[in-house]
Amino acid sequence: MSIEKVIEIDHISVSYPEKKTTFMNLRKDKGGDYQALRDISFDVHKGEVLGIIGRNGSGKSTLLKILSGLIEPDEGSVRLHQQTPVLLSLGAGFDPELSGIDNIYLNGLFLGQSKKKIDEKLEEILDYADIGNFVYKPVRTYSSGMKARLAFSTAITLDPDILLIDEILGVGDQQFKEKSKETILEKIRQDRTVILVTHSAGLVKEICERVVWIHKGEQKAVGSTKDVLPQYNEFMKAEKAKKQQ
Numbered sequence: 001m002s003i004e005k006v007i008e009i010d011h012i013s014v015s016y017p018e019k020k021t022t023f024m025n026l027r028k029d030k031g032g033d034y035q036a037l038r039d040i041s042f043d044v045h046k047g048e049v050l051g052i053i054g055r056n057g058s059g060k061s062t063l064l065k066i067l068s069g070l071i072e073p074d075e076g077s078v079r080l081h082q083q084t085p086v087l088l089s090l091g092a093g094f095d096p097e098l099s100g101i102d103n104i105y106l107n108g109l110f111l112g113q114s115k116k117k118i119d120e121k122l123e124e125i126l127d128y129a130d131i132g133n134f135v136y137k138p139v140r141t142y143s144s145g146m147k148a149r150l151a152f153s154t155a156i157t158l159d160p161d162i163l164l165i166d167e168i169l170g171v172g173d174q175q176f177k178e179k180s181k182e183t184i185l186e187k188i189r190q191d192r193t194v195i196l197v198t199h200s201a202g203l204v205k206e207i208c209e210r211v212v213w214i215h216k217g218e219q220k221a222v223g224s225t226k227d228v229l230p231q232y233n234e235f236m237k238a239e240k241a242k243k244q245q
């Protein structure tokens with residue numbers, strides 16, 4: 001693994017004007033904003049698979065939104081040394097009323113590709129997604145597995161240097177999960193960088209070299225998977241036991 005840095009995240013914090021959902025453990029600053037991330041710092045290395053783990057609501061998706069430029073941090077900085085990473089999350093950027101094909105164009109153009117490039121890649125995207133005649137139907141009629149297939153195949157075929165994947169590999173049938181995992185491993189062999197948000201400790205163990213563990217918006221640990229994952233698993237086990245008491 002190279003230690004060339006492709007992203008440097010330096011002490012970032014993010015607040016939302018108010019919290020989206022009601023949780024027992026509200027974290028508010030003095031002004032009443034909801035602080036989703038606090039003082040996060042880590043680097044991403046070229047060609048690595050970096051896992052972002054943490055229980056529900058810990059701030060993982062917010063972190064990916066920052067990395068893809070969808071939102072900006074209130075404090076701290078994100079330095080990108082390659083093109084802006086492409087965010088791949090379930091149905092992000094899909095218009096439910098449009099067909100699968102129209103959504104491929106919509107997403108491709110949104111990701112900065114020309115219509116000509118998407119025309120050239122269309123067959124490959126459709127082959128990979130393998131959802132048959134559903135590509136002509138509105139996306140609102142798709143199962144979550146079909147949406148995941150289409151989103152994954154569109155983004156992966158357009159071949160970004162850095163790919164951000166939000167939970168998408170947990171969705172869909174076993175065969176597609178295996179196929180998408182293989183494709184990611186292939187991208188890594190080509191020195192692409194992958195940042196993966198997942199609840200699956202098994203997947204992290206299998207494909208991530210390093211892990212960032214976020215808990216309640218704070219960085220609990222950053223390090224090699226073999227060091228951080230056991231701590232996380234222990235923590236989750238203890239949390240579960242507490243709930244059962």
Ligand SMILES: Nc1ncnc2c1ncn2[C@@H]1O[C@H](COP(=O)(O)OP(=O)(O)OP(=O)(O)O)[C@@H](O)[C@H]1O
Binds near residue numbers: 016019056063
């Ligand atoms: N647009 C928003 N406005 C207000 N609060 C938000 C917004 N988006 C997320 N939040 C809140 O910020 C916190 C972090 O959310 P985020 O989606 O980043 O967590 P997560 O770790 O990805 O969660 P999950 O694993 O459940 O997807 C949550 O408590 C969430 O309710």
